Amino acid sequence: MSTTAPKTRSPRRRLGDLVFSGTTSGAALIILLALAGVAIFLTAKGVPALKATGDDLSGAKNIVSYTAPLVFGTLWAALLALLIATPLSIGVALAVSHYAPRRIATVLGYLIDLLAAVPSVVYGLWGSLFLAPRLVPSYSWLGDHAHWLPLFSDNSSATGRTIFTAAIVLAIMVLPIITAISREIFAQTPRLNEEAALALGATRWEMVRLSVFPYARSGIVSAVMLGLGRAMGETMAVAMVLSASGVVTFDLNSSTNPSTIAANIALKFADATGLRVNALIFTGLVLFVITFVVNFIARAIVSRADRRLAA
Amino acid sequence: MAKSIDVSDLNIYYGDFLAVEGVNMTIPARSVTALIGPSGCGKSTFLRSLNRMHEVIPGARVEGKVVVDGQSMYDPAVDPVEVRRQIGMVFQRPNPFPTMSIRDNVLAGLRLNNKKLKKADADDVVERSLQGANLWNEVKDRLGKPGMGLSGGQQQRLCIARAIAVQPQVLLMDEPCSALDPISTSAVEDLIHELKTDYTIVIVTHNMQQAARVSEDTAFFNLAGAGKPGRLVEMNPTKKIFSVPDQEATEAYISGRFG
């Protein structure tokens, strides 16, 4: 009996394997096709913009000088957002995983997750109507007293709708992603490694530095990169908050601000015709490529860190 | 620097669960004391209460006294971090810091105590500790390599080197050989023999031959019954425990007639 049983069962199992591997490779194929489709569409519709000039490009000489300031604004806003969000997220994640009493930690984790569920327009409204006006005094103080620093201009914004305000809003929007992933990884730190530090007489913070951070390093990088992707692609909130004029400047409090690719598309797409549409799609293609490159770099960093660990 | 430990009326809890009850024992200085007993009887729990590692588990707490050299470990004024710096611990599974080199692993505890360490002093500590852990000759040419690259037995000796680098008064070991092969086990046992001239050592082992080989005194823990807390049944010189124990339960356990 026992020798025949596997024989009668095996065809069914093979069918299961077949269905499963069929579904997974099918899903993988669909994702690849979708990505390829997007890339082909963006390229096909974007390439005509190479011929665009002046009128179709809001006065820019050619598509490169049209796109470059937008790329700058996209990267600058995302970088600022990450500078704010990363330490905050890691702090909150640590509080949830290692510091707060369990009940408070659960509530805190839940609240952070809730932030992720708020629609971008709500952040846009909050940023432009609530946050921006309240930042005006600080911006004008910085304009008066700190304009000799390269990050501040003496021409400070009267509305508060600067790139820095947009970055704050972006930071709050990427906080839940970075926090959720970091929290997950912090909580997975092997008990063994934590106790190694504690038994040596490490304080809780020293234990975090000795055991938790080294273990979580590559995970934090991935979390931040995911946040970066989100920050670069965020559209509505930036479009609503930022008062953009397409300049290239590092000033955080200025009345003239760079725009971002996504926000620029959102603001101009509805009224665009002809080559203007192609120009916008071209910038979309550039954003697509940047996102790819960022992810690629992130993976390279992570795998190098893992290799070093394994060596 | 070796100190004796006096334990009186120690009850150890996990939340409301009383895991170990009413332990009274004196652990002599510069000597090896073995803790034996069936699994789940609270040996690890008791060991971890000696350097206040027990309380790092949420809800875990202790009643009673542990006195090391006249100083009460559970006095409210005593900082548990300070206690752990003076009472080192080696775990069942080797746990070197995975991202650190061999050298940095040895220095980890010292760097917590004293941030600014001169390179020459650090070199001395690394060599002395690794010599002390019988590992120096095997790793002296690759101190900069990751500690995780060593074999299990070497990793465990690295953990011992890390623990003795801070010159603790007491060294606690929780089944330090249970994850090791026989050759590494004998290397660690030899090491324990050498270390007892400088340290007070408490070692948990499930291996009675090991207890007989390495220890001066042996404490036998047992469960009073299923669901009941673990208790200290008997503590005596190892020779006596393994020949003419006072308690019948001890006799039954060491002769394998357990149950």
Ligand SMILES: Nc1ncnc2c1ncn2[C@@H]1O[C@H](COP(=O)(O)OP(=O)(O)O)[C@@H](O)[C@H]1O
């Ligand atoms: N982290 C923990 N939380 C709750 N109970 C625990 C924990 N660790 C151990 N115990 C319980 O405490 C008792 C003693 O366990 P332990 O000290 O590990 O025994 P031993 O080391 O002698 O095998 C057991 O009943 C065990 O289930």
Ligand SMILES: [Mg+2]
């Ligand atoms: Mg145990």
